[in-house]
Amino acid sequence: RHKFWETQPVGQFKDVGDTSLPEGPIEAPTPLSEVKQEPYNLPSLYEWVTCDINSDEMCNEVYTLLANNYVEDDENMFRFNYSKEFLRWALQPPGYFKSWHIGVRVKTSKKMVAFISGVPAKIRSRDDVVNMAEINFLCVHKKLRTKRLAPVMIKEVTRRVHLEDIWQAAYTAGVVLPTPIATCQYWHRSLNPKKLIDVGFSRLGARMTMSRTIKLYKLPESTVTPGFRKMEIHDVPAVTRLIRNYLSQFVVAPDFDENDVEHWLLPKEDVVDSYLVESPETHEVTDFCSFYTLPSTILGNPNYSLLKAAYSFYNVSTMTPLLQLMNDALIVAKQKDYDVFNALDVMQNETFLKELKFGPGDGKLHYYLYNYRIRNGLKPSELGLVLL
Numbered sequence: 001r002h003k004f005w006e007t008q009p010v011g012q013f014k015d016v017g018d019t020s021l022p023e024g025p026i027e028a029p030t031p032l033s034e035v036k037q038e039p040y041n042l043p044s045l046y047e048w049v050t051c052d053i054n055s056d057e058m059c060n061e062v063y064t065l066l067a068n069n070y071v072e073d074d075e076n077m078f079r080f081n082y083s084k085e086f087l088r089w090a091l092q093p094p095g096y097f098k099s100w101h102i103g104v105r106v107k108t109s110k111k112m113v114a115f116i117s118g119v120p121a122k123i124r125s126r127d128d129v130v131n132m133a134e135i136n137f138l139c140v141h142k143k144l145r146t147k148r149l150a151p152v153m154i155k156e157v158t159r160r161v162h163l164e165d166i167w168q169a170a171y172t173a174g175v176v177l178p179t180p181i182a183t184c185q186y187w188h189r190s191l192n193p194k195k196l197i198d199v200g201f202s203r204l205g206a207r208m209t210m211s212r213t214i215k216l217y218k219l220p221e222s223t224v225t226p227g228f229r230k231m232e233i234h235d236v237p238a239v240t241r242l243i244r245n246y247l248s249q250f251v252v253a254p255d256f257d258e259n260d261v262e263h264w265l266l267p268k269e270d271v272v273d274s275y276l277v278e279s280p281e282t283h284e285v286t287d288f289c290s291f292y293t294l295p296s297t298i299l300g301n302p303n304y305s306l307l308k309a310a311y312s313f314y315n316v317s318t319m320t321p322l323l324q325l326m327n328d329a330l331i332v333a334k335q336k337d338y339d340v341f342n343a344l345d346v347m348q349n350e351t352f353l354k355e356l357k358f359g360p361g362d363g364k365l366h367y368y369l370y371n372y373r374i375r376n377g378l379k380p381s382e383l384g385l386v387l388l
């Protein structure tokens, strides 16, 4: 069934429910001297390229490959359109390895036809903090699909991760592979219902008119929580404490330090937005919310070409009810002209989704760990991790 994945150190379908298997690494690390020193072989027309994402030209090539060939919805109406600034941010967190940004070119034309990337991350599973790679942006040009290029890309990134003495990875995918640690669902909150209906993202509900729909999704002009403001650089220590404490309750979550928080959560225009609540009395930072910007190309619509979407990232409530905090996040996203606000059912998100008029999406997002077994499937609410 899974000719490639059956050979890999991942939880296998035959082992689901086997409580005799221990949690933790599936294979022990091999000595670094035994890691293959040369890249895996590609079909002879192609060559590996290590991408310097700081170079405008390289960044453009990766951007264009993804913009034309990356993830689409089931009906092929939308395709993710990660911006160049977003890609630079996603690929260059503290301690990143350039060698983990891997392209494939056609030897003759030098056209980039495939890509895969990893970035380092400390991820905690129960009480075990593990250095991992987060693998993302696996993409093969549409004309080169189903030729078994993906397994070579995955083996090559694995080799380069091993060369840095890292033996575990985390990744998400829309497809079912051996075997998810959790299966999550996206929920969508309309901010610009007319456009969403016009482009076929959503449909007019039963017994609804356009004007009733617009009224249903109307939001206040400005946020309601006193002390709600944009995160600034001097907030990094307080936000780090807040978030570390919050994430400690989940079974699987990142182990962020101040450098990670500065990189992943300090606002970056049109990439990541973060807000916090500073108590007007004590000046303590008590609550936090964030979202990242990932537009989708609208395929074949005469009137619109881009869907502007915000994706819920990390949110922490201690004093402001999560429902009110997220409603303020919706208000800011609306002010900034996003069309839709998306959120997974991870962490405590289920407590606000229905009430804030999010609707369930079709399609699931499966979470995976490489070379690390988690005994039973986790509930989405046990996951404290959001990948881009």
Ligand code: YNC
Binding pocket: 001, 002, 003, 004, 005, 006, 069, 070, 071, 072, 133, 135, 136, 137, 138, 139, 140, 141, 144, 145, 146, 147, 148, 149, 150, 151, 154, 157, 158, 161, 162, 166, 167, 168, 169, 170, 171, 172, 173, 174, 175, 177, 370
């Ligand atoms: C996928 N998304 O099952 P079997 S998500 C992993 N993730 O292998 P071929 C995938 N594996 O089943 P194609 C996968 N999709 O025979 C397919 N596979 O064992 C497996 N789409 O390869 C599949 N991006 O080359 C099968 O398939 C084998 O030409 C078939 O290429 C696949 O970034 C793909 O959805 C996805 O560009 C590249 O369809 C292509 O179809 C494409 O014949 C549109 O491959 C874009 C898209 C995927 C987004 C993502 C996470 C990737 C995780 C990869 C796994 C990382 C493991 C950890 C490595 C580091 C370890 C350490 C330490």
Ligand code: MG
Binding pocket: 140, 144, 145, 146, 147, 148, 149, 150
């Ligand atoms: Mg292929």
